[in-house]
Amino acid sequence: MVDVTSNGSIAAPTTVVARHQYVAFAVMLALLVAAPFFVYPIFLMDALCFALFACAFNLLVGYAGLLSFGHAMFLGSAGYLSAHAAKVWGFPPELAIVTGTATAALLGLITGALAIRRQGIYFAMTTLALAQMIYFFCLEAKFTGGEDGIQRVPRGTLLGLFDLRDDLTLYWVVLAIFLFGFLLIYRTIHSPFGQVLKAIRENEPRAVSLGYKAEQYKLIAFVLSAALAGLAGSTKAIVFQLASLTDVNWPMSGEVVLMTLLGGLGTVFGPVAGAFIVVALENYLAQLGAWVTIVQGIIFIVCVLTFRRGVIGELGRLLKKSL
Amino acid sequence: MFALLGIPPQALFGQLLIGLINGSFYALLSLGLAVIFGLLNIINFAHGALYMMGAFFAWFLLQYLGLSYWWALILAPIGVGVVGVILERLFLKQLYKLDHLYGLLLTFGMALVIEGLFRNKYGSSGLPYQMPSALSGGRNLGFMFLPNYRAWVVLVSVSVCLLTWYVIERTKLGSYLRAATENPGLVQAFGVNVPRMITITYGFGVALAAFAGVLAAPIYQVSPQMGSNLIIVVFAVVVIGGMGSIMGSILTGFALGVIEGLTKVFYPEASNTAIFVIMAIVLLIKPTGLFGRAH
Numbered sequence: 001m002v003d004v005t006s007n008g009s010i011a012a013p014t015t016v017v018a019r020h021q022y023v024a025f026a027v028m029l030a031l032l033v034a035a036p037f038f039v040y041p042i043f044l045m046d047a048l049c050f051a052l053f054a055c056a057f058n059l060l061v062g063y064a065g066l067l068s069f070g071h072a073m074f075l076g077s078a079g080y081l082s083a084h085a086a087k088v089w090g091f092p093p094e095l096a097i098v099t100g101t102a103t104a105a106l107l108g109l110i111t112g113a114l115a116i117r118r119q120g121i122y123f124a125m126t127t128l129a130l131a132q133m134i135y136f137f138c139l140e141a142k143f144t145g146g147e148d149g150i151q152r153v154p155r156g157t158l159l160g161l162f163d164l165r166d167d168l169t170l171y172w173v174v175l176a177i178f179l180f181g182f183l184l185i186y187r188t189i190h191s192p193f194g195q196v197l198k199a200i201r202e203n204e205p206r207a208v209s210l211g212y213k214a215e216q217y218k219l220i221a222f223v224l225s226a227a228l229a230g231l232a233g234s235t236k237a238i239v240f241q242l243a244s245l246t247d248v249n250w251p252m253s254g255e256v257v258l259m260t261l262l263g264g265l266g267t268v269f270g271p272v273a274g275a276f277i278v279v280a281l282e283n284y285l286a287q288l289g290a291w292v293t294i295v296q297g298i299i300f301i302v303c304v305l306t307f308r309r310g311v312i313g314e315l316g317r318l319l320k321k322s323l
Numbered sequence: 324m325f326a327l328l329g330i331p332p333q334a335l336f337g338q339l340l341i342g343l344i345n346g347s348f349y350a351l352l353s354l355g356l357a358v359i360f361g362l363l364n365i366i367n368f369a370h371g372a373l374y375m376m377g378a379f380f381a382w383f384l385l386q387y388l389g390l391s392y393w394w395a396l397i398l399a400p401i402g403v404g405v406v407g408v409i410l411e412r413l414f415l416k417q418l419y420k421l422d423h424l425y426g427l428l429l430t431f432g433m434a435l436v437i438e439g440l441f442r443n444k445y446g447s448s449g450l451p452y453q454m455p456s457a458l459s460g461g462r463n464l465g466f467m468f469l470p471n472y473r474a475w476v477v478l479v480s481v482s483v484c485l486l487t488w489y490v491i492e493r494t495k496l497g498s499y500l501r502a503a504t505e506n507p508g509l510v511q512a513f514g515v516n517v518p519r520m521i522t523i524t525y526g527f528g529v530a531l532a533a534f535a536g537v538l539a540a541p542i543y544q545v546s547p548q549m550g551s552n553l554i555i556v557v558f559a560v561v562v563i564g565g566m567g568s569i570m571g572s573i574l575t576g577f578a579l580g581v582i583e584g585l586t587k588v589f590y591p592e593a594s595n596t597a598i599f600v601i602m603a604i605v606l607l608i609k610p611t612g613l614f615g616r617a618h
Contacts, residue, residue: 121427290439294436305417
């Protein structure tokens with residue numbers, strides 16, 4: 001009994017590839033290329049990692065209609081593996097990131113196969129519970145360093161050519177990784193595969209009756225989303241030279257929902273905007289302690305009650321374009 | 324037998340009792356979640372925060388008004404129930420026509436705000452709550468030492484759960500509730516004020532959570548984050564049991580508490596994750612949950 005009327009559905013209506021999306025992409029790219037010359041690069045890299053994380057999450061909720069409340073497990077576990085590979089095994093950064101991403105993909109395959117057996121809110125509760133299990137595992141496992149996490153992870157030299165200790169060099173690498181993930185998601189949702197996902201989201205029994213194996217489609221989307229969340233987590237661990245319990249705990253799962261909801265569920269650019277707004281807000285409110293949580297909660301409430309399209313969704317409505 | 328397993332009976336029965344107590348909280352919370360979900364189609368993420376509020380309510384009553392535990396047992400559920408009614412009237416009411424997931428997101432936001440406010444005021448460390456003198460101490464049963472308060476918690480939780488089951492499944496009021504869960508439009512057409520019933524149901528569900536909070540206050544410390552860790556386990560309990568049956572929620576809650584307690588004895592490393600592992604197994608074998616219905 002999922003309501004699929006225009007504003008009752010959790011996701012925006014089907015998007016069509018159009019020229020205005022290329023224009024919007026060009027604007028975003030220009031902003032991101034110019035940004036490090038005006039804004040502190042570490043902040044930008046933080047925001048870009050979260051933007052990729054939110055885009056990966058949005059692939060699942062916005063286009064497959066699956067609200068995961070446990071995406072922190074992919075961000076966090078990939079971060080641990082990436083940090084461990086770089087620090088203990090001495091992997092170069094590119095291999096460390098691949099290791100973390102592969103870990104998240106594998107974890108996504110296992111947890112996804114379990115979670116897609118239920119729909120709707122049960123899916124959300126299941127993913128949350130599975131993520132909590134991973135959290136307890138990370139809390140108790142030896143290699144994660146418990147409360148301390150894995151600290152002083154070497155950034156290393158990318159492909160033996162680029163020294164990543166330089167913040168600006170690292171920024172270009174992070175930007176390239178973000179763009180790779182963003183374009184991969186863009187390509188996925190505008191492919192026949194993406195169309196089938198949307199069909200399943202809108203009416204699963206009908207999609208099944210047309211011969212599509214809904215479970216397989218959902219699982220592939222879940223694994224892809226997990227892997228890209230892992231890519232974000234692995235990169236984040238290299239940037240901050242740290243993997244910690246924060247990234248694998250449940251508030252992180254809530255945070256990515258917040259970013260996507262605020263930016264616009266089921267919009268292409270919404271999660272990016274949402275991530276930048278939330279990361280900026282948190283930096284600004286960092287000294288205020290528990291107020292960060294309260295402000296996040298208020299944003300959730302306001303978004304759900306009055307602002308369900310999100311920032312980019314509303315902008316798209318004003319411009320009469322889907323962004 | 325115990326000697327064979329190498330486990331002293333004291334430890335076994337002690338953990339079993341702790342398991343039953345945790346099971347009481349799982350049962351009271353998942354029962355409330357199931358009743359609310361049945362009528363409102365909303366999974367109340369704020370349930371943990373309202374459980375915490377119940378414990379704080381008891382602490383306030385003792386600290387500022389000098390009212391004892393026994394008063395708190397009655398007043399805290401009423402107070403938190405009123406808060407629930409206000410939240411339902413102000414916020415949740417606006418969501419009934421939308422996708423269920425928005426209810427989850429909204430109540431998650433409410434949980435963050437409530438927890439943040441309490442953490443702001445009282446910090447993260449717990450506040451102690453005095454055990455009522457009538458229930459302190461304990462008795463020696465020969466094979467184990469039974470603290471009176473813990474026996475009381477299990478006893479009163481079972482009673483409240485069974486009473487709730489009786490009201491919903493065996494009284495006229497409960498039959499209205501069950502009918503409205505099946506088809507609210509039809510029940511409304513028969514002249515029952517369904518919106519008011521929804522409000523009262525939400526108030527009652529969160530009052531159960533607050534009641535659990537008061538029971539927990541003397542055992543655990545009263546702290547702002549006491550609800551958020553519990554609610555995730557309760558979600559797993561709900562996934563395992565399914566929300567189709569009231570008795571199912573109660574039984575699943577107690578059973579999982581006991582299993583968790585036993586894990587602490589036999590394989591302590593897994594005690595935190597035991598319930599989640601059981602959830603994964605149930606999803607593999609019977610995805611609708613033990614007592615769940617197909618949809």
